[in-house]
Amino acid sequence: xxxxxxxxxxxxxxxxxxxxxxxxxxxxxxxxxxxxxxxxxxxxxxxxxxxxxxxxxxxxxxxxxxxxxxxxxxxxxxxxxxxxxxxxxxxxxxxxxxxxxxxxxxxxxxxxxxxxxxxxxxxxxxxxxxxxxxxxxxxxxxxxxxxxxxxxxxxxxxxxxxxxxxxxxxxxxxxxxxxxxxxxxxxxxxxxxxxxxxxxxxxxxxxxxxxxxxxxxxxxxxxxxxxxxxxxxxxxxxxxxxxxxxxxxxxxxxxxxxxxxxxxxxxxxxxxxxxxxxxxxxxxxxxxxxxxxxxxxxxxxxxxxxxxxxxxxxxxxxxxxxxxxxxxxxxxxxxxxxxxxxxxxxxxxxxxxxxx
Amino acid sequence: xxxxxxxxxxxxxxxxxxxxxxxxxxxxxxxxxxxxxxxxxxxxxxxxxxxxxxxxxxxxxxxxxxxxxxxxxxxxxxxxxxxxxxxxxxxxxxxxxxxxxxxxxxxxxxxxxxxxxxxxxxxxxxxxxxxxxxxxxxxxxxxxxxxxxxxxxxxxxxxxxxxxxxxxxxxxxxxxxxxxxxxxxxxxxxxxxxxxxxxxxxxxxxxxxxxxxxxxxxxxxxxxxxxxxxxxxxxxxxxxxxxxxxxxxxxxxxxxxxxxxxxxxxxxxxxxxxxxxxxxxxxxxxxxxxxxxxxxxxxxxxxxxxxxxxxxxxxxxxxxxxxxxxxxxxxxxxxxxxxxxxxxxxxxxxxxxxxx
Numbered sequence: 001x002x003x004x005x006x007x008x009x010x011x012x013x014x015x016x017x018x019x020x021x022x023x024x025x026x027x028x029x030x031x032x033x034x035x036x037x038x039x040x041x042x043x044x045x046x047x048x049x050x051x052x053x054x055x056x057x058x059x060x061x062x063x064x065x066x067x068x069x070x071x072x073x074x075x076x077x078x079x080x081x082x083x084x085x086x087x088x089x090x091x092x093x094x095x096x097x098x099x100x101x102x103x104x105x106x107x108x109x110x111x112x113x114x115x116x117x118x119x120x121x122x123x124x125x126x127x128x129x130x131x132x133x134x135x136x137x138x139x140x141x142x143x144x145x146x147x148x149x150x151x152x153x154x155x156x157x158x159x160x161x162x163x164x165x166x167x168x169x170x171x172x173x174x175x176x177x178x179x180x181x182x183x184x185x186x187x188x189x190x191x192x193x194x195x196x197x198x199x200x201x202x203x204x205x206x207x208x209x210x211x212x213x214x215x216x217x218x219x220x221x222x223x224x225x226x227x228x229x230x231x232x233x234x235x236x237x238x239x240x241x242x243x244x245x246x247x248x249x250x251x252x253x254x255x256x257x258x259x260x261x262x263x264x265x266x267x268x269x270x271x272x273x274x275x276x277x278x279x280x281x282x283x284x285x286x287x288x289x290x291x292x293x294x295x296x297x298x299x300x301x302x303x304x305x306x307x308x309x310x311x312x313x314x315x316x317x318x319x320x321x322x323x324x325x326x327x328x329x330x331x332x333x334x335x336x337x338x339x340x341x342x343x344x345x346x347x348x349x350x351x352x353x354x355x356x
Numbered sequence: 357x358x359x360x361x362x363x364x365x366x367x368x369x370x371x372x373x374x375x376x377x378x379x380x381x382x383x384x385x386x387x388x389x390x391x392x393x394x395x396x397x398x399x400x401x402x403x404x405x406x407x408x409x410x411x412x413x414x415x416x417x418x419x420x421x422x423x424x425x426x427x428x429x430x431x432x433x434x435x436x437x438x439x440x441x442x443x444x445x446x447x448x449x450x451x452x453x454x455x456x457x458x459x460x461x462x463x464x465x466x467x468x469x470x471x472x473x474x475x476x477x478x479x480x481x482x483x484x485x486x487x488x489x490x491x492x493x494x495x496x497x498x499x500x501x502x503x504x505x506x507x508x509x510x511x512x513x514x515x516x517x518x519x520x521x522x523x524x525x526x527x528x529x530x531x532x533x534x535x536x537x538x539x540x541x542x543x544x545x546x547x548x549x550x551x552x553x554x555x556x557x558x559x560x561x562x563x564x565x566x567x568x569x570x571x572x573x574x575x576x577x578x579x580x581x582x583x584x585x586x587x588x589x590x591x592x593x594x595x596x597x598x599x600x601x602x603x604x605x606x607x608x609x610x611x612x613x614x615x616x617x618x619x620x621x622x623x624x625x626x627x628x629x630x631x632x633x634x635x636x637x638x639x640x641x642x643x644x645x646x647x648x649x650x651x652x653x654x655x656x657x658x659x660x661x662x663x664x665x666x667x668x669x670x671x672x673x674x675x676x677x678x679x680x681x682x683x684x685x686x687x688x689x690x691x692x693x694x695x696x697x698x699x700x701x702x703x704x705x706x707x708x709x710x711x712x
Contacts, residue, residue, distance in 0.1 A: 238641055282618060286593060
């Protein structure tokens with residue numbers, strides 16, 4: 001099997017979580033930072049190749065893929081440079097910049113035959129793929145309504161009031177909508193088969209003392225008189241769930257992000273992702289069946305999916321357009337919800353303007 | 357214990373379901389109908405006293421309470437006449453007429469020292485009362501968000517297209533919003549401690565071929581930057597549920613109406629209501645506990661609560677203002693959602709106009 005070589009563009013804490021997955025499915029060449037010494041120390045500590053500066057990493061001909069977990073505000077400039085150097089892009093979510101800016105990046109990737117994928121782990125689990133097959137085959141009929149949420153309670157007041165990257169708009173402009181909202185919005189678009197909603201509305205928003213979103217809810221209207229609602233934020237208890245209501249049945253998951261079910265094992269987010277071992281399928285009459293699925297490490301699954309794309313391209317194939325489409329659609333919807341939040345809950349149409 | 361004597365104003369099919377509860381907690385004097393013979397036959401078949409005409413029933417001095425399951429369009433006129441004759445009112449839900457019309461009926465009751473109660477059974481179960489105590493004591497903090505639904509799939513196309521009372525606006529003007537929407541709306545208002553939302557919006561509506569609502573969803577905005585969403589209708593699988601998210605925990609029920617959990621035992625609606633034996637309480641960290649409660653027959657519990665009110669009044673007390681308040685608030689909100697549905701999803705403010 002052809003080797004796929006990855007470089008890491010940041011020493012952010014998420015790297016520690018993703019690194020075992022990168023090592024599992026790719027060859028880690030090294031880590032880049034603004035600070036050469038910091039990069040070297042990180043590599044020594046984590047046994048992950050050479051430490052180097054950003055520009056050195058971009059010039060390396062032995063790097064196929066760049067994993068880019070930089071903060072959203074800094075990320076797009078680096079991604080653009082990486083695409084120019086012919087690197088496949090594995091970008092952490094949420095996306096940065098405007099919908100148009102992201103579309104340009106994704107088009108640049110496509111035009112150079114490069115793969116784009118974002119770091120949404122749950123897409124890649126065995127469970128998700130099994131449910132996806134049921135939804136796409138219309139085994140339960142058309143999807144009619146989706147309800148999705150990802151919330152957890154801020155550990156303390158300082159964290160809530162800007163002490164975390166999620167609660168400080170200078171680090172994450174969309175705050176908890178960007179960070180946590182990505183999951184329910186991605187689940188909704190996934191369930192609806194990656195079509196764009198016609199319009200969205202932010203129906204609830206809470207800002208903290210530094211004017212950053214810490215809780216958010218909204219409604220999405222889909223073609224065919226169908227709709228979805230979501231909520232996210234760090235002001236209420238841990239919930240990580242979706243319900244997909246179809247014409248003749250439903251699917252439910254209560255551990256969308258973490259895989260630990262409703263066990264209260266919040267620490268499962270800090271350890272390798274093994275879980276997502278079951279989901280609920282209900283029939284038209286309200287009879288539930290708990291369906292068991294083999295557990296898996298989402299990060300390993302993601303890296304495997306990415307490596308398969310790169311190998312395919314190396315063998316003469318084209319990049320998959322599924323993964324970049326997902327990033328773009330979730331980002332478009334999120335930007336529209338953010339616009340609605342900033343306009344006091346106005347209806348924001350999609351399919352035109354910045355969200356074509 | 358003082359006898360409480362009830363007369364029944366209709367031979368509708370729901371009487372068969374409620375009758376055992378009426379016999380359990382009150383003395384059934386008889387049944388009234390437009391047709392004397394029909395009433396007599398019904399009484400003979402169900403062993404429930406004398407058959408008589410409506411006006412005869414109103415004149416009976418040995419009737420304390422009238423149980424009134426007439427269709428919403430016919431009901432208010434009969435209720436008004438019954439109040440004039442000094443009868444306590446046990447009205448089936450949903451309510452009929454405008455919010456103002458209902459308020460006048462309820463005020464008329466209060467001014468004559470008569471008890472008003474609607475037929476929402478789930479308020480009266482042991483489970484509901486236990487959860488209510490937790491919510492009112494703020495054991496889990498303030499209620500932040502509620503999601504509630506009651507849906508079931510129409511048994512066939514004829515039923516869906518006007519063949520049932522719920523799907524024919526000449527019989528139930530609000531269609532499935534009136535019939536099924538009553539449950540999630542009542543659950544939301546119950547969870548928020550019977551305060552009026554500031555505004556509502558119908559976010560989804562499906563009409564059938566006879567221009568009657570067969571599916572509906574909406575958002576409710578409550579004081580304190582809090583919100584709720586609901587959906588109802590007969591175009592999707594059976595769901596009968598709510599989730600009350602508080603600051604430090606949550607409560608969940610998946611058998612709001614029927615008490616049969618997610619067993620698929622749809623027929624449980626046709627038999628006496630024994631159930632509601634458990635609910636889920638989650639903590640801030642996402643750990644769930646299933647809390648068991650003694651099962652009970654909701655109808656018996658409702659009739660017992662009503663009879664207790666009447667006995668209290670007979671002993672010189674005043675009517676409870678809790679039950680009429682519940683009817684009025686749910687009806688006000690439902691009328692506002694219906695108005696929004698008819699205005700293409702416009703925001704409808706409450707607390708003013710017809711919804712003061």
